[in-house]
Amino acid sequence: MKNIDIDKLLQEIFQDDSEFDVKKRFEEKITEYGLSKTKALKLLNIDKDVFTEILNGNAKQPNLIHVVKIAEFLNVDVHEFIKMVLKNQNPENIASIDRARKLKFLLMNFDVKALTKEGFFDAENDVDDLVQKALNYFGYKSIREFEEQLIEPLYSRSKRQFSDKMKDFWVRSAYQSFRLIDNPNPYDRERLKEIIPLMKPYTQDVENGLFIVCRALYNVGVTVIFQNYLQTTHVRGATFFINEKPCIVITDYLKKYPTLWFTLLHELHHVLFDLETIKSNNYHLSDDQDLFLIEEKANSFARDFFMPIENFNYIKSYINNSYMVERFAKDNEIHTSLIYSFYTWYQNELYGKNYHAAFKEFYPDCKTSIKKLNPISWSDDSIKTSSDKIKVVFELK
Template sequence: MINDILNKSFNLDEDLSFDNLLKKKLETTGLTKTQFERLAGLQRRSLDGIIDKTSKQTDIVNLLKLGEFLGLNLEQTVLLHFKDRPSFEIKDLQNSMDITFINKYFDLKTLASLGFIDKKDSVEQLNERICEFFGLDSIYDYEQELGEALYSRTKRSFNDKMKDFWIKSSYKYFELIDNPNDYSREDLIDLIPKIKPYTQNVQDGLLTVFRALYNIGVTVVFQPMLPKTQIRGATFVINDKPCIVITDLNKNYATIWFALIHELHHVLFDLELLQKVKYHLTGEPDLFLIQEDKANQFASDYLISQEKMRYIEPLINNHLMVTRFAKDCQVHPSIIYSQFQFRQSEKGNNYWGAFKDYFPDVEMAKKNLYVSNWDAQSLEEASKNIKELLTI
């Protein structure tokens, strides 16, 4: 609203002013300026401050009195008031407009906790930080440029500021990474059977697989879970190439691998739909729940089949046997424990707190992957780091 007022006020006729209109009105009514002031209950200094644009704090009642006498409606009065106002006042209005926009689209408290901003930042600093991070000319491009890129076909928008922030930053991140390798579905089909053994390598397994996928045109990045979201993973299609985000939701090593295979199922079987909707979130309510059950079953069966789980379940409390069986199945033992926990939860049994000593520290697994982009100077800087990491 303020932006519309300022734009319209800048385009008013140069000769249109309170001073000119008042002089003409006084001539037609036969009143003197003093008589008008007395009848309207206006003081000379207040009236001159409005007319000469010198008042620092304009009394709205006095402004309305003048507008009414001149026969102006409310919009005309306000537009004329802001025409040729001092630059400091226009700047104050711009700041007011900026902070209104920023509060509408950004969860400042949560972003401060992530180190993205400082809670003491001024409006100008917040404006500069957002523009530099996303590579925007104006904060208003956050909704116009990025919003149009993501929501033009799906007509989707979110009241959840952090989810919207996550989606837009991830999309921009992948755009900047711009994987130069062509995507090949055939190569992905050949690669997937080779992934499972790398679950046993806690420190370097994920990085090795991410690099192999990058080499066939599938960009995978790891991000820490963003507060106020439940996103386990996501698949985007950018420049006709699949891009995957895996998070550390629940801080579970086995879940990270499960999420990766789940998203690869979407790449294999849902790419055509993803090209239309542009992205899909796993773990969050989504209007396009594309084959989630199939993707979950695919990931579960890939990591360890139901038949093998039925064999090992009676021995689940024998860690030595589980470890040996996991080695035979070419998976990390935590994947067996995780699948057991899930299968039991479907029966109404709670084993989520069990076997925690046999799950690797997620920090070790993500050590070589973690390129935080929330506190990076810019997404461009973060994208260069991840591109170097993934390029063999």
């Protein structure tokens, strides 16, 4: 028996106006076979009352085996016979099937508990409300449209590299945002190479620096968006390839201002040097342990861009002298928090010393730096609304 498409089946129940007289078909068949009704039901091992309830739609939970046996006896396609049986069912039974379909959709695609904690779902909502929230957020009218237009294009080129529903949600959200923004500027690698060396001084402007840099990147065909970090995903950023252009998404992972800049440079390295790999998969998450070498090169690129090891060796003797650190940061055209952040990393990497709780007073609020870029929040009504706001920001003249 072929797989039953419940979504399609439920649509057909309400759209199909054709009439199929099962009782008449049954009478024709027992006449053709030379059987009485009693004998036929005995051979089928179906009680007379059960048979009548199935045909009349009175059976509260029709036995699937009985339904299949009757369909075979009548020489009717099982899918068509099930449709007929369902069409005769009372509204409560139809609603319960529809609810089961929606529940399957939610459980297969979303970590409802985690997303409720994040504020995406409302704890008071029922299944219908949860499904509607998900469809509205991604901009689709039905479960079928969601599955056909969002999932397949995203995962069709390669095997999915994870089964984590929260990562799945994060990826889908970013993917749909980039599709809706649809950067009209062609990707210009040479101009990107010219922009990157000019980026450091903008780290000093906490309020406007990222905003200015991301607009410049947009103009050379590289779209950068910010999504709120999702608990348990451990993803600080990713690079996508959509509509023949590179796209970068960054989170507020660790809630640290230096991490935003480090992640941006990390992803720009992927754009410059790993675009063919990303093209083959549609996207690359920057926590991918299977691509360790690519990740380490991108990390080194970002680290050396802001604070190569020789700078660490110089400043480590003065790290507790805020005046010296501030002057050193100014000489290197970067924000002081980046000095402290990379100092912390080098101490842990080279000497196993943990300074992660130190220098907090020198780290600005990362929310300030991404505010003008309208970061995507899980409490937003829809990706389209968020994407429209982002696009306006990037295309302001």
